[in-house]
Amino acid sequence: MSAQTDVAIRGTRSATGPGVLARAGGLARSSALWVVAAIVVLIAAIVTVLVQGGENTSPLHYESTEDSGGRAFVEVLRDHGRDLTTTESLGEAGAAVDAGETVAIYAADWTLSDPAIEDLSARAAASGARIVLIAPEQQVEVWTDALLYDYLSEGAGAPPSRRAPNCEADIANTAGNVRHEDTGDEYFSTSSEPADSTFCYGADSGDVVPHGVYAQVPHGDAGGTLTVMGSTQWFANGTLAQEGHMSLVAGVLGTDEPLTYYYPVQSDQPVEGDEGGAGGSPTWLFPRWAVAALLWSLPVVLVALLVYGRRLGPLAIEPLPVIVPAAETVRGRSALLQRSQARAEALADLRTAALVRIGRRLALPPDAPAAEVVARAAAQSGLDPAWAEAVLLTDQPHDDETLIRISIDITTIESEVDPL
Amino acid sequence: MALTWRFLVLTAIAAVPIALRPEGTTFLVLLGVLAIIGLLDWLAAPGIRALGFQRTPGPRIRLGEDTHAVLTVTNSGRRARRLLVRDAWAPTAGAQDNRFRATVRPGSPYERTTVLRPTRRGMLRADRITVRSTSWVGLVARQRSVEVPAAITVLPPFHSRRHLPSKLRRLRELEGRTAVMLKGAGTEFDSLREYVRGDDVRSIDWRATARAQEVMVRTYRPERDRRVIIVLDSSRLSARYVGTGTAFDAAIESGLLLAGLAAGAGDRVDVLVADARVRARVGPLGRMASLDHLMHRITPITPELLEADWETIVSAVMGVTSHRALVVFVTALDPATIAEDLLPALPVLTRRHMVAIASVADPALQDMASARFTTEQVYTAAAAERELLESRSLIHALSGLGVHSVHESPDDLPPALADLYIMLKSSGRL
Numbered sequence: 118m119s120a121q122t123d124v125a126i127r128g129t130r131s132a133t134g135p136g137v138l139a140r141a142g143g144l145a146r147s148s149a150l151w152v153v154a155a156i157v158v159l160i161a162a163i164v165t166v167l168v169q170g171g172e173n174t175s176p177l178h179y180e181s182t183e184d185s186g187g188r189a190f191v192e193v194l195r196d197h198g199r200d201l202t203t204t205e206s207l208g209e210a211g212a213a214v215d216a217g218e219t220v221a222i223y224a225a226d227w228t229l230s231d232p233a234i235e236d237l238s239a240r241a242a243a244s245g246a247r248i249v250l251i252a253p254e255q256q257v258e259v260w261t262d263a264l265l266y267d268y269l270s271e272g273a274g275a276p277p278s279r280r281a282p283n284c285e286a287d288i289a290n291t292a293g294n295v296r297h298e299d300t301g302d303e304y305f306s307t308s309s310e311p312a313d314s315t316f317c318y319g320a321d322s323g324d325v326v327p328h329g330v331y332a333q334v335p336h337g338d339a340g341g342t343l344t345v346m347g348s349t350q351w352f353a354n355g356t357l358a359q360e361g362h363m364s365l366v367a368g369v370l371g372t373d374e375p376l377t378y379y380y381p382v383q384s385d386q387p388v389e390g391d392e393g394g395a396g397g398s399p400t401w402l403f404p405r406w407a408v409a410a411l412l413w414s415l416p417v418v419l420v421a422l423l424v425y426g427r428r429l430g431p432l433a434i435e436p437l438p439v440i441v442p443a444a445e446t447v448r449g450r451s452a453l454l455q456r457s458q459a460r461a462e463a464l465a466d467l468r469t470a471a472l473v474r475i476g477r478r479l480a481l482p483p484d485a486p487a488a489e490v491v492a493r494a495a496a497q498s499g500l501d502p503a504w505a506e507a508v509l510l511t512d513q514p515h516d517d518e519t520l521i522r523i524s525i526d527i528t529t530i531e532s533e534v535d536p537l
Numbered sequence: 538m539a540l541t542w543r544f545l546v547l548t549a550i551a552a553v554p555i556a557l558r559p560e561g562t563t564f565l566v567l568l569g570v571l572a573i574i575g576l577l578d579w580l581a582a583p584g585i586r587a588l589g590f591q592r593t594p595g596p597r598i599r600l601g602e603d604t605h606a607v608l609t610v611t612n613s614g615r616r617a618r619r620l621l622v623r624d625a626w627a628p629t630a631g632a633q634d635n636r637f638r639a640t641v642r643p644g645s646p647y648e649r650t651t652v653l654r655p656t657r658r659g660m661l662r663a664d665r666i667t668v669r670s671t672s673w674v675g676l677v678a679r680q681r682s683v684e685v686p687a688a689i690t691v692l693p694p695f696h697s698r699r700h701l702p703s704k705l706r707r708l709r710e711l712e713g714r715t716a717v718m719l720k721g722a723g724t725e726f727d728s729l730r731e732y733v734r735g736d737d738v739r740s741i742d743w744r745a746t747a748r749a750q751e752v753m754v755r756t757y758r759p760e761r762d763r764r765v766i767i768v769l770d771s772s773r774l775s776a777r778y779v780g781t782g783t784a785f786d787a788a789i790e791s792g793l794l795l796a797g798l799a800a801g802a803g804d805r806v807d808v809l810v811a812d813a814r815v816r817a818r819v820g821p822l823g824r825m826a827s828l829d830h831l832m833h834r835i836t837p838i839t840p841e842l843l844e845a846d847w848e849t850i851v852s853a854v855m856g857v858t859s860h861r862a863l864v865v866f867v868t869a870l871d872p873a874t875i876a877e878d879l880l881p882a883l884p885v886l887t888r889r890h891m892v893a894i895a896s897v898a899d900p901a902l903q904d905m906a907s908a909r910f911t912t913e914q915v916y917t918a919a920a921a922e923r924e925l926l927e928s929r930s931l932i933h934a935l936s937g938l939g940v941h942s943v944h945e946s947p948d949d950l951p952p953a954l955a956d957l958y959i960m961l962k963s964s965g966r967l
Binding site: 149152153155156159160162163166167405406407408409410412413414416417420421423424427429430431433434435437438439440441442443444446447448450451452454455462463464466467469470473483517520521524525528 | 539540541542544545548549551552555556557559560562563564565566567568569570571572573576577579580621623625626627628629636657659661662664665666667669680682773776777778779783784839840841842899901902905906907909910911912913915916917918919920921922923924925926929933
């Protein structure tokens with residue numbers, strides 16, 4: 118017996134334990150393994166997100182490393198020692214314009230609203246800033262009165278996809294040929310003899326008005342200029358190295374002044390017809406951090422639900438003994454009497470009960486006739502015998518009020534009868 | 538797995554980096570980081586399998602008293618456990634603040650006494666023990682519920698025991714009183730004593746008077762070793778809620794008082810609890826027997842929604858003894874039941890035994906019968922009067938058959954039944 122116990126104890130406390138396979142199987146079944154796997158997957162996901170940076174992949178955005186992105190020219194210029202600031206804020210761009218710096222603006226795709234353009238244009242004219250617009254298309258006419266945009270300019274057949282400078286500007290001639298595949302997309306001067314203006318890379322359409330994909334016109338009286346770069350290809354990561362694009366970009370942007378690259382976003386621009394200058398969406402009314410914190414309240418609420426919704430164990434259940442309300446049958450009978458208007462039956466019960474009680478109180482035998490009980494009760498209590506008889510025996514209840522009156526009278530007579 | 542408020546605080550704090558860098562990536566990264574922290578803390582929380590639980594229920598009590606149960610938690614693991622424990626009991630066991638925090642170290646068992654304040658009679662079972670274990674950070678807990686069987690026994694309150702001493706005293710006063718003396722069988726000679734004024738002259742023992750030169754009277758004492766059979770009806774009519782408890786509770790009170798009284802008087806008491814079947818049979822209880830055993834047997838029985846099967850009950854009563862006995866039915870005075878089921882069986886019983894019926898009156902009926910100021914009240918009063926009349930006429934009919942009956946409110950039924958017993962005893966009709 119003791120030997121068996123000994124073996125049993127040793128068996129449970131064995132140091133060697135189960136084999137490797139058994140242990141591996143146990144490990145696979147244990148939840149800890151799956152939790153560890155989940156942690157590894159989560160870490161991998163976080164690292165991926167952080168490495169990719171969640172960069173903005175909009176065309177020509179200064180963070181984007183896609184082919185259409187604009188990070189390459191920004192980095193190249195910085196490598197060459199340019200003091201280049203990037204921003205998405207209209208306010209910062211406006212400040213740079215006011216400071217008279219060079220400001221490159223991504224103007225394609227209607228990203229700037231007309232009121233914003235008018236504001237920036239006026240401030241540039243006042244401060245003498247150099248504005249470089251990247252593919253402003255029709256909106257160039259908002260920027261300045263000196264230029265027109267024509268996206269269907271006639272050509273003699275398909276113009277070559279590679280354009281020669283076709284002008285005397287140093288920058289264009291240094292850069293050489295550029296790509297421009299579309300037929301139109303050229304900017305025209307509004308006067309046939311513009312002063313101090315340069316138009317390059319125009320298709321030879323025989324038009325008398327100066328025109329080109331690249332245009333530079335004076336802007337305002339303070340010595341500022343407005344330069345239009347007609348193609349986004351010249352700036353894009355994928356095509357920056359082709360032809361003379363980089364050279365052209367460096368030539369246009371490569372002065373010594375500080376350079377700001379403004380990439381407009383919808384959220385902080387004034388909208389036409391809006392007095393306060395606020396954006397169309399109500400989220401504009403709040404600072405971004407407040408909106409983000411508000412969004413974060415979703416996970417917080419979810420966690421709160423999980424925290425306070427989790428019970429500490431299941432509800433304690435108990436089979437309780439049956440309990441039946443006692444006077445249920447009495448109430449049922451009362452409701453039946455009332456519904457069938459059985460006043461006579463109800464009154465008969467009340468009278469019988471009262472007569473039985475009075476008879477016992479007056480020490481009458483149980484088989485004494487009702488009339489005798491009534492007579493004795495009236496005599497004993499000094500009440501009118503006729504009235505007592507009417508109440509206790511003869512009166513018929515014709516309506517509920519009579520019934521109530523008679524039953525109250527019965528109680529009165531009962532209370533008047535003293536025991537012998 | 539269960540999150541704690543600390544995890545909620547951590548999540549709320551994570552709003553700060555979100556506000557500082559309001560980007561979608563911050564969102565994703567923070568969600569991931571929170572999930573990782575939660576999972577790591579769950580891994581760090583010690584497991585619950587290494588915990589051992591033991592429940593030690595406290596002593597048996599009467600309803601209305603407090604008892605306790607001791608919960609012992611042992612830790613066979615290597616690390617200390619920070620626990621949040623819920624020691625769940627059935628709701629009517631009335632466990633007082635049964636959620637507590639505990640740190641259980643290996644090798645030193647943790648003991649916790651839960652005070653129980655039961656609200657009903659019976660065997661009240663313990664529910665599961667639920668344990669949450671956290672690491673020292675305490676963000677995410679492991680949770681598990683364990684079944685640890687235990688039960689406390691709550692005996693009937695036996696409020697009517699306060700009547701027992703006075704009733705026993707009255708019984709003892711009967712002993713040695715000449716008034717007890719009756720002719721014929723059924724009286725036992727007890728002793729001789731001197732005549733005092735007021736004694737019945739018929740009990741003077743002339744021979745003893747001649748020998749002692751004093752006037753001596755014979756004294757008798759009430760019969761002993763008679764049989765008393767108490768039948769408690771646990772059928773659906775006993776489940777009625779009367780006053781502050783069910784009719785069955787009042788029946789138990791009456792049965793216990795009568796059993797205690799009769800056993801104290803030297804009779805032998807059998808108690809049957811029956812509805813459609815005999816659910817408990819205790820006895821015979823003699824003078825030395827304690828009521829504890831009886832209470833213990835009655836405790837787990839509750840009324841069921843069944844009709845009483847009077848044939849079974851009567852044959853069970855007949856099976857108890859072939860001697861003459863006092864048979865007390867504690868049941869409901871329901872005219873239909875009594876007329877259809879009990880009355881046909883009565884002649885067999887009354888031929889051999891003395892039969893009494895005790896029933897619980899509903900005090901609410903009196904109130905319903907006395908209010909008569911609205912139409913509804915009048916009809917209710919009529920119905921209540923009808924009910925009272927019916928039970929009164931039923932009692933009348935029963936007494937015509939030689940059946941004694943007691944019909945009182947729950948509080949008055951036990952002493953009234955005891956008085957009936959004393960009356961029968963003193964008149965020598967047992």
